[in-house]
Amino acid sequence: MNRPLTIAELARAVEPQALAQQAGSRTFNGPQMIYKPRPQLITAATGVVGGTWTGRVRMPVPDSRCRVKLSVIFYPRQGGAIPVALKESGSIWVAGYEEDTDGVSGSGGMTEPVQDVEGTSDAPTQFPVSAGLAGYSREFVTAADWIEAVITLGGAATILGQWTLQTRIQPDAGALFSWAEWDQIRGNFDPKVYGTGQV
DSSP: OOOOOOHHHHHHHHHHHHHHHHTTOOBSSSBOOOBOOOOEEEEEEEOOTTOEEEEEEEEEOSOTTEEEEEEEEEEESTTOOOOGGGTTOEEEEEEEEEEOTTOTTSSTTOEEEEEEEESOSSSOEEESOSTTOOEEEEEEOOOOSEEEEEEEEEOOTTOEEEEEEEEEEEEOTTOOOOHHHHHHHHHTOOOEEEEEEOO
């Protein structure tokens, strides 16, 4: 004979599902550990010919067992197509950064680049790499404390829309987290965009 679940048993049964929904995870046959923070506006593309936007994206690596995705995406104005001029209108240099957590440098929290991950400071990667693509996207698995990207976007009369930052974290293949660990990991993932200019 089946007895009714106690409140504690019921709470344990629904906790994974509830945590997954709070984390922004999608559900396919059960909860998945995928966290996608809200997209952030990098800059509006207003058709400024020769205009540029230069800035930095800064993302913590909450756990070296996570895959961290970085996407810089152009969304054309409603009803518009991806402009041909978008090809190679941007460049990106992604580096792994280490943090001076103990303040040995005299400034606790200072970060410095230690590894080229995409392109170099002298030769950043051009994107989109072909006509028809709307930006740049790559996943990283790294033991660095931070991933930072220096981005430059160029303007043209036909480039009208929004450049946005979209990010995502999820466990790397074979990595296992409890829901309590995952809740802490996603709470430590807070990407930021810094920059100036107009395109």
